[in-house]
Amino acid sequence: MSKLLPIEENEQIVGYFFDCxxxxxxxxxxxxxxxxxxxxxxxxxxxxxxxxxxxxILAKIERSDGKAMVCHSFVVEGKIQFLGDCTHALAGQTVDIPEQN
Structure with missing residues (x-):
């Protein structure tokens, strides 16, 4: 299994999805x-x-309740290093990128 899913455009890989x-x-x-x-x-x-x-990678997501969620991380050697400005429970932690299903 891979941790990444390619994003293709005109038969060329232009990026990759990974689950956070x-x-x-x-x-x-x-x-x-x-x-x-x-x-x-x-x-x-x-x-x-x-x-x-x-x-x-910085993602700012507007939630349905009107609150903004921030997810800010470095991805290094298969691990996500969440920065302190994240608004979720993994702020300041490092975890493995999960395998794609």
């Missing part, structure tokens, strides 16, 4: 700008078992 146990969402760091537009992109070490993406 902190916020319960999938994060999708793009290794090329989305739809060839100018935008954020990350470096990827090419290792599907111990992926590393840089720079950090």
């Amino acid at each position: 146990p902190g916020c319960g969402m999938a994060h999708a760091p793009y290794v090329q700008p989305y739809k060839n537009e100018v935008g954020a992109s990350w470096t990827f070490n090419g290792d599907f078992d111990k992926p590393t993406f840089a720079p950090s």
Whole structure:
């Protein structure tokens, strides 16, 4: 099993999904700008078992109750290092990226 699910566009891999146990969402760091537009992109070490993406991944999610959730992390060698500004229970902790189902 892999920890990443490729995102394809025009038969080319442009990014990868991984499940985040902190916020319960999938994060999708793009290794090329989305739809060839100018935008954020990350470096990827090419290792599907111990992926590393840089720079950090910041997700701000507006919840249905109107509160914002923040998930901010570094992904290094297959582990998610949650930063202190996360608003979920895993803030400040490091966990393995879960395997894709």
